[in-house]
Structure formats: C-alpha cells, structure tokens
Amino acid sequence: MTRRAIVFALALVTTGACRRLEPGDPLPGLSAAERARFDSGRVVFDSTFTPPIGLGPLFNASGCAECHEEPFSGGIGDEVERHAAVFHPERPGFPCDALAAQGGPVFQDSVTPALRAALGIDKEDLPPGVTTIARRTTPDVLGFGLLDAVSDSAILANADPDDGNGDGISGRPNRFFDGRLGRFGRKALVPSLRDFNDGAFQIESGITSPSVPNEGTVAGQPLPDGTDPAPDPELNARALVLNDAFVRLLAPAAPLKQSREAREGRDVFTQAGCADCHVPVLRTSDSPIGALRGKDVAAYTDLLLHDMGAELADICFGLATPSEFRTEPLMGLRFSTQFLHDGRATTPEEAIELHGGEATRSRDLFRALQPGQRAALVAFLRTL
Amino acid sequence: MNRFKLLCLALFIAPVAVAAQQPTAPPTAVPAPHDTVRGAIRAVDVRARTVDVTSGVGYALRVVRLQVPASTQITDQADGPPDRIGLSELKLGDVVRAVFGGPGTQFVAYTIERVGRMETGVESTP
Numbered sequence: 406m407t408r409r410a411i412v413f414a415l416a417l418v419t420t421g422a423c424r425r426l427e428p429g430d431p432l433p434g435l436s437a438a439e440r441a442r443f444d445s446g447r448v449v450f451d452s453t454f455t456p457p458i459g460l461g462p463l464f465n466a467s468g469c470a471e472c473h474e475e476p477f478s479g480g481i482g483d484e485v486e487r488h489a490a491v492f493h494p495e496r497p498g499f500p501c502d503a504l505a506a507q508g509g510p511v512f513q514d515s516v517t518p519a520l521r522a523a524l525g526i527d528k529e530d531l532p533p534g535v536t537t538i539a540r541r542t543t544p545d546v547l548g549f550g551l552l553d554a555v556s557d558s559a560i561l562a563n564a565d566p567d568d569g570n571g572d573g574i575s576g577r578p579n580r581f582f583d584g585r586l587g588r589f590g591r592k593a594l595v596p597s598l599r600d601f602n603d604g605a606f607q608i609e610s611g612i613t614s615p616s617v618p619n620e621g622t623v624a625g626q627p628l629p630d631g632t633d634p635a636p637d638p639e640l641n642a643r644a645l646v647l648n649d650a651f652v653r654l655l656a657p658a659a660p661l662k663q664s665r666e667a668r669e670g671r672d673v674f675t676q677a678g679c680a681d682c683h684v685p686v687l688r689t690s691d692s693p694i695g696a697l698r699g700k701d702v703a704a705y706t707d708l709l710l711h712d713m714g715a716e717l718a719d720i721c722f723g724l725a726t727p728s729e730f731r732t733e734p735l736m737g738l739r740f741s742t743q744f745l746h747d748g749r750a751t752t753p754e755e756a757i758e759l760h761g762g763e764a765t766r767s768r769d770l771f772r773a774l775q776p777g778q779r780a781a782l783v784a785f786l787r788t789l
Numbered sequence: 790m791n792r793f794k795l796l797c798l799a800l801f802i803a804p805v806a807v808a809a810q811q812p813t814a815p816p817t818a819v820p821a822p823h824d825t826v827r828g829a830i831r832a833v834d835v836r837a838r839t840v841d842v843t844s845g846v847g848y849a850l851r852v853v854r855l856q857v858p859a860s861t862q863i864t865d866q867a868d869g870p871p872d873r874i875g876l877s878e879l880k881l882g883d884v885v886r887a888v889f890g891g892p893g894t895q896f897v898a899y900t901i902e903r904v905g906r907m908e909t910g911v912e913s914t915p
Contacts, residue, residue, distance in 0.1 A: 499882035499907065505831065505843040509850035582829040582843045582850075584884040584905045595847050604847020617849045724907055 426659045428547065428740070429477030432696040435654060439694060446651025449644050451478055454610055459639025461611040462520035462632045463513035463529050463621055468610060469648070472543045479655045481740055482543030485748060487512045489535045490720035492727055501721035505582075507532050508621040510539075510720060511608045523629040532624045537727060539719035540747035541591060545737050548657025549589070551702035552734070553598035554689035557586045563684060563707040574681050574763045576709040579723045579731070588708045591746040592722035593731035602649045606640055614640040654694070657702060658737040661788040670785030673778050678767040682711055682732040705735035705789065714761020717745065728762060738789045753786045754779070823890045826853050829907050830883045835876055840901070842885060855889050855898040863901045874903070882907045 426433065431443045451470045454460040465486055466472045472482035488510040491502040503510050512529045521527065531538065566577045579587035585596035595601045603616035613620055615638050620628055663671065674680055683705040692698040710729040718728035725731075730746055743749075744756035760768040771779070828844030831852060838857045845851050857863070857876055864871040865878075879885070884905040891897045 496881070498880060499829070499831075502831075503843075503850060505845065505850035506841075506852040509845065509848045511848050580907050582845065582884070582907065583827040584829075584907065590848070600847045602847070604845065604849040607849045608847065617846050619851075621849070 426656050428658050428737070429479055430656050431654045432550070432656045434696040436695075439650070439654060439696070442647055442650035443654045446647035446649070446654075447478060449648040450651045454612055454639075456517045456519065457635060459610075459612045459635040461515070461517035462628055463623065464515050464517075464611040465511070465513050465609045466515075469605070472609075473546055476740070479547055479652065480545045481742070483742070484543050486541045486543075487514065487531075488539040488541050488720055489531050489537065490539075490722060491534055491536050492721045501723065501725070503722055504532065504535070507625040509608060510722060512624075513609075513611070513621075517611075517632070519632040519634070520623075520628070523632050524623065526623075530624050537720045540749075542743055542746065542748040545658075545740060546652050547655050547737050548702060548704065548734075549598050549601075550653035550655065550694075550697055551657060551689055551700060552588060552687070552704060552706075552708065553653065554692045554694075554697040554700070555588075555687045555702070555708070556690035559687060559690065560586065560588065560708050564709055572681070573766060574678075574711065576682070576707055576711060577724070577729070579710050579725050581723065587723060588731075590722070591730055591733075592720075592725040593708060593710055594723040594725065598653055599649050602652055603645055606645075606648075612639045613637040614645050615642045616645060654696070657704070658740065658789075660703060660736075661739070663788050664784065666781045667784040667788050669778075670781035670783065673774065673782045674785055677770040677774070677782070680705075681767075682707055682709075682764070683735055684732075703736055703789075705738075706732040708732065711764070712762035713764060716761050717759060719747070735786065735789050739787050753783055824896075825886065825888050827886045827904075828853070828884070830879050830881055830885060832881070833876065833879050838876060840876070840879060840885075840887075840898070842887060853887075853889075853896060854894075855887055855896050855901075856891075857898050857901070861898045861901060863903070865903045867903055867905050871902070879903065880906075 431440060435443065453468045460467055470478045472484045473479050475481050489512055490504060490510050493500045512531055514528045516526060516528065561578060564576045564578055566575055568575045579593040581587050581594055581596045587594045587596050589595040589598065589601045603614060606612040606614055607617040607621060611620060618638055620633055684707040685705055686701045686703055689697055689700045689702060708731060710725050710731055712728050713730050715728055721727050743751060744753060745759060750756035750759055757768060757771050826842055826844050828842040830840060831843045832841040840855050840857055842853045842855065843850060844853060863874050863876060865874045883903050884907060885901050885903050887898050887901045889896045889898045
C-alpha cells in the first residue's frame with residue numbers, strides 16, 4: 406500500500422468517525438448485529454400493507470412510514486388522527502373510559518373495499534356517548550429508544566403530584582391499565598416502546614400479530630364475515646422484533662450548533678421556567694444495548710402529565726384528565742411544521758402563547774420578554 | 790423373522806396395547822386455566838358475578854369479561870401477605886391479575902389477585 410493510499414484510508418476513517426449524525430441515522434456505537442437488525446427493521450417499518458396481506462379492514466395508514474415519513478423514515482407526518490373518550494367526572498376513583506370495549510380511543514379514517522361493500526362506511530364511526538373528540542398529529546419517533554431506557558425512578562424523581570414544593574407545577578405520572586408507569590403518547594399512557602410499536606400495527610394498519618392477535622371492532626361491533634380474508638396473525642413475531650429494533654435504535658436529532666443568539670435563548674428558556682417541565686436532559690439506565698446504556702438524552706421533557714388549562718383540554722386517557730398532557734419532548738422540534746398535540750399552532754411562539762394551566766406563569770413571562778429575548782428563545786428552540 | 794426381531798416387536802406392541810385398553814379420563818367440569826390477564830377493573834357486577842378488566846398493548850385496548858363463581862379465589866396482594874377478599878371489595882381502578890379459562894368468549898375466573906391500584910402516586914409499579 407502506498408503512503409498516499411494509507412493517508413486516504415486514514416482520512417476516510419477519521420471522516421467516518423467524526424461524521425455528524427444525520428436525522429434517520431442509527432445510534433452511534435451499535436454492534437454489527439444491532440446495525441443489521443436496524444437495517445432489517447427499516448424494511449418492516451417502510452413496508453406497505455395491502456388487504457390481501459392483512460391491511461384493515463379499518464386503518465389509518467398502510468404502513469408506519471406512510472405517516473412517519475418527513476423528511477426520512479421515522480420523521481414527522483402531516484396526518485391528523487381522531488381519538489375519542491368518555492369522561493365521567495362524577496365517577497370517583499376512575500373517571501375515564503378510554504373506550505377499551507370498542508378497541509381503544511383511536512378511530513380509523515379508512516376502510517378496505519370489502520368493509521365498505523359490507524357496511525357502506527368510509528371510516529369508523531364514533532360510538533354513542535362519546536364526550537370528547539381529540540385531534541392527534543404525527544410526531545417523529547427519533548430517540549424513542551433512549552426515552553424507553555430512562556428508568557421509572559428517574560421519571561418519578563421529577564414528579565410532584567401534590568405540588569409539595571409550591572412552585573405551581575405538579576407533574577403526575579400516568580399508568581397503563583396493568584399498573585406500569587406510562588411514558589409514550591401525548592397522555593403518557595403507554596409504558597414501553599415495544600408496546601407502543603406492537604399496538605400500532607393493529608390500531609393504525611389493522612395488522613394482527615402475536616402481540617395483538619385479534620382484529621379491532623367497528624365501533625364495538627364485530628367485523629362482518631368475509632371482510633378480513635388474511636389469516637391471523639398477519640405479521641409474525643420476527644417482524645415485530647425487527648420493527649421495534651429500527652425504532653429503538655433511531656438516533657435522536659442532533660441539536661444544531663448554537664449561535665450567540667440561540668445560547669442567549671437557552672438562558673431565557675431556563676429563566677422563564679420552561680425547563681421546569683421541559684427538563685433538558687434525562688439519563689438512561691441499564692440496557693442490554695450498549696448504545697442505550699447510561700446515556701444523556703437531551704429530550705426536553707419530564708415524561709410526566711401537567712395540567713395545560715381548559716383551552717387545550719380534550720380527551721382523558723388512563724389517569725390523565727382532559728386538560729393534562731405529557732410534556733412534549735422538544736428534541737427534533739426544528740423538523741416540526743405544526744405544534745401542540747393537535748397541531749393547532751403553526752409556530753413555536755404560537756404554541757407557547759397557547760400554554761395555560763401549570764404553564765401560565767411561564768407563558769406570561771414569555772409575553773413579558775423583550776422582542777430580542779423572544780427571538781433568542783425561538784432561535785434556541787430551532788436548534789433542537 | 791428371527792426370534793430377536795419377534796421379541797422386539799412384542800415389547801413394542803405390548804405397552805401400546807395395554808395403553809389402548811385404559812379407560813380415558815372423564816372430562817373435567819372446569820377447563821384447565823389457559824390464559825391470564827393483568828389490567829384494571831372497569832366494572833364489577835356483584836349480582837351477575839362478573840368483572841370487566843381493561844387491558845391491552847399500547848393503544849390497542851380490550852376488555853375481558855370474567856364470570857366469577859363463588860369458588861373463585863380472590864385475594865388482595867397489594868399490601869403485605871395475601872388476604873382473601875370478596876367480589877364486592879374489588880373497586881374500579883384496582884389492578885388485578887386473573888387466571889381464567891373457558892370456551893369461546895365465556896371466560897371463567899379461577900383466581901383473581903388484586904396487586905395494586907391505578908394511581909398517580911410516585912411509588913414504583915405494583
């Protein structure tokens with residue numbers, strides 16, 4: 406090998422080692438086997454399902470990447486879903502009906518030709534008695550494996566359900582129906598990434614699997630005969646594992662280099678109290694995957710529920726009341742084109758203006774900022 | 790066929806023939822447990838002796854209705870050693886683990902253990 410070739414090879418290695426993570430890349434430091442699972446999992450994530458191989462009969466999308474697509478697999482989407490629930494404030498102890506008897510709070514907006522022919526419907530109708538309908542935008546799923554690796558105790562350490570410190574911010578954990586601590590979803594109900602991914606195949610695409618072996622109902626009514634020709638399960642266990650590996654091993658969007666203005670905005674973010682809920686860094690605990698173990702994740706969330714005020718309230722879910730939402734992670738915010746859980750805000754400034762409840766003080770501090778400080782805060786957010 | 794092969798054949802056939810003559814076990818009145826569910830109590834009907842348990846995977850939720858005969862062992866394991874409790878002591882939001890079986894969708898609970906409650910407290914998972 407000539408000296409020139411050695412220098413060229415060294416340059417390639419150095420460049421590769423120092424290459425900035427691009428959105429959609431896997432976490433750095435994966436083993437060859439983990440990288441292979443990530444790549445195979447991407448194939449499952451990018452798959453397009455059709456009725457003969459299991460799509461529907463009710464569905465929102467023909468595959469994961471139909472929604473989580475911009476500007477890469479695992480990114481944001483412009484789809485907005487309908488969720489619904491029944492809230493019984495008069496019922497002590499357990500006032501939320503998440504419509505579990507009807508399959509859950511997600512109501513699908515598309516049907517296969519066979520179901521349309523059988524029932525004459527174009528989407529799943531809401532059952533009678535629903536008290537609230539919610540709109541849900543499509544977030545990116547980058548860095549979710551790191552959020553999954555944060556220990557329960559680290560999340561609960563930030564909880565203050567009775568506002569014991571009197572700062573006006575509570576922070577309550579949600580729990581899944583089996584008692585496990587929740588963390589995923591806008592209401593922080595789902596306890597693990599694997600649960601979220603496996604459930605999504607059935608809920609979003611009507612794909613049954615060993616985890617969720619039964620098709621959903623049509624607003625609580627069984628499917629008409631002949632409308633679901635594919636044998637169950639429509640997806641096998643290996644595909645579930647690989648899909649989960651892809652999502653789990655997606656790296657979070659690396660923050661952009663901060664300008665002087667953005668660094669000033671970072672200070673404003675803290676001074677205005679935003680960081681009280683949008684906790685800048687969570688640390689992961691033990692994990693069988695080295696790339697997920699003992700890492701700081703700049704998620705800007707505490708994964709807890711906070712009262713956001715009556716203006717933003719929609720459905721209840723688990724222990725979350727209609728006005729409680731999980732602190733939205735801000736990592737990857739620069740890719741967002743719509744803000745808040747339902748996309749009603751088109752800019753970060755507008756989203757802050759719509760904060761209420763426990764965030765009222767921070768919102769008011771934001772309103773009182775000088776224009777330059779506001780611009781700095783937004784410049785900081787645009788680096789995330 | 791030589792004597793050794795005949796002996797082997799006889800040794801093979803004899804137990805099969807004996808087994809075939811054994812009377813088959815009578816069907817049991819209660820089918821063996823075949824599934825478990827862990828979830829939150831959604832409804833309790835003491836008169837009809839049923840409980841509805843909410844469970845699921847992610848957003849894919851389901852409700853399992855269980856018949857609860859008087860013989861079903863219901864215990865409270867949320868605090869300390871297990872205590873036997875009655876059906877009427879199960880409340881909405883209690884987290885239970887149930888072992889059940891039965892044909893089709895008519896499920897019969899064999900055991901129900903109350904392991905905690907869906908609460909927003911900061912204690913670890915029950």
